[in-house]
Amino acid sequence: MSAEFEDLIYEVRDRAAWVIINRPKLYNAFRAQTIEELIKAFQIAGSDRNIACIVLTGAGDKAFCTGGDQSAHEGQYDGRGVVGLPIDELQGIIRDVPKPVIARINGYAIGGGNVFATLCDLSIAADTAKLGQVGPKVGSVDAGWGTSLLARHVGDKRAREIWYLNLQYTAQQAYEMGLVNKVVPAAELDDAVKEWTDTLAERSPTALALAKRSFNADSDSIRGISNLALHAVKLYYDTDESKEGVNAFNEKRKPDFYKYVK
Template identity: 60%
Template sequence: MTYQDLLYEIRNGVAWITINRPEKMNAFRGTTCNELIRALHKAGYDREIGAIVLAGAGDRAFCTGGDQSAHDGNYDGRGTIGLPMEELHQAIRDVPKPVIARVQGYAIGGGNVLATLCDLTICSEKAVFGQVGPKMGSVDPGYGTAFLARIVGEKKAREIWYLCRRYSGREAMAMGLANICVPHEELDATVQQWAEEICERSPSAIAIAKRSFNMDTAHQAGIAGMGMYALKLYYDTEESREGVRALQEKRKPQFRKYAK
């Protein structure tokens, strides 16, 4: 299986899926999302694989969310908003193998949502977490908001989304968004060590445990689907488009003059 936007390799029973768009800060487009879904399913249902690592190429970014150059009221792929986000998020949750986010740099916007959704998150001291949606004319109305509140607490989740601040790897670990923060040069070894420990455990027990953990938030899939339709309508407004224009023109957005 070949990929345009991903690297896929097996390391001692661990599947490493790496978003390979470092020139775009590993932002995802339609192709990236489709390939991530395929790769997750390939690894998730391979009996020789015990754990999955989701990573980003290069040193700068794990993932910075949707590629804004492919966004003009709609992204460039399939799905409600031109990106099959509901399917991608559900794939991370549904595959019967733990998915570990390996965060070496920026985990911003949709990339922060991916790190939130993964079963475990291991980050470098150079990692930076945060949301940008309300600064960009966007938001994740599904797992990115509701599930984040479960992970870090409702007040902290609201802070992350309303203020769009950035948080270090150490801060992410303290709030429960990351399991552990390690020196940058130890990141890959730590991720592989944790993954190999999982590989030594009973795969059936792990699969049951994962489904059990996810059971009490399964209803959020429906909320996410409805939220994406609302987001599509929002993307068609001048208020949302102002965020994209401001980014392209390197200025502060003026959202309020378009709000209805």
């Protein structure tokens, strides 16, 4: 199954589908192709009646996912979609797939990777993991699921701190604020994930699907906000202010956003 993908590894372990972003040299940052393949992988897993749950993770031991690959574009992502990649489709399918999705956070979950972890039904982290946001630091923002749903997990004040200050948090700090469900020693991460996937395989799939739909119904108004925000973010990405963030990142310097503020 993994031969179908270039940026992913797709494996079925017992009744769990493992979707592994396989770009470890780039800290599992995603490009447009990665997003397209993730959508396809979730579609495959979602339609397989023998699959009880889905594990989303990154290859290696350094990173879960560190967001968008800044080398894959110059101010724009290199694919289709409002912002150059169909991020709204992927976010939607993580929410809509009728099976629990577990974020196996094996390292850095930063930027868009942190949004993925926020969207997953459950998150389990290695004690070596680091989580956080970088959006305003690099001229970007996820003004939908990444902000509003995050606030439901960790509270409004803490979510604003995460997005405004762009700090990095240890797995234990993330656990204490409600961003992850469980923290285990890195060497025990796979065993802990398997314990959860084995448990979910014993549960009624219809009951799990109904429970997920019910949980989602309470926060699904964020979907409209997110879709609207993507169009606003697209306009923002076209500005010199936003491009300064990408340029500064690639040039390894501090950005000077205010020279573009008029």
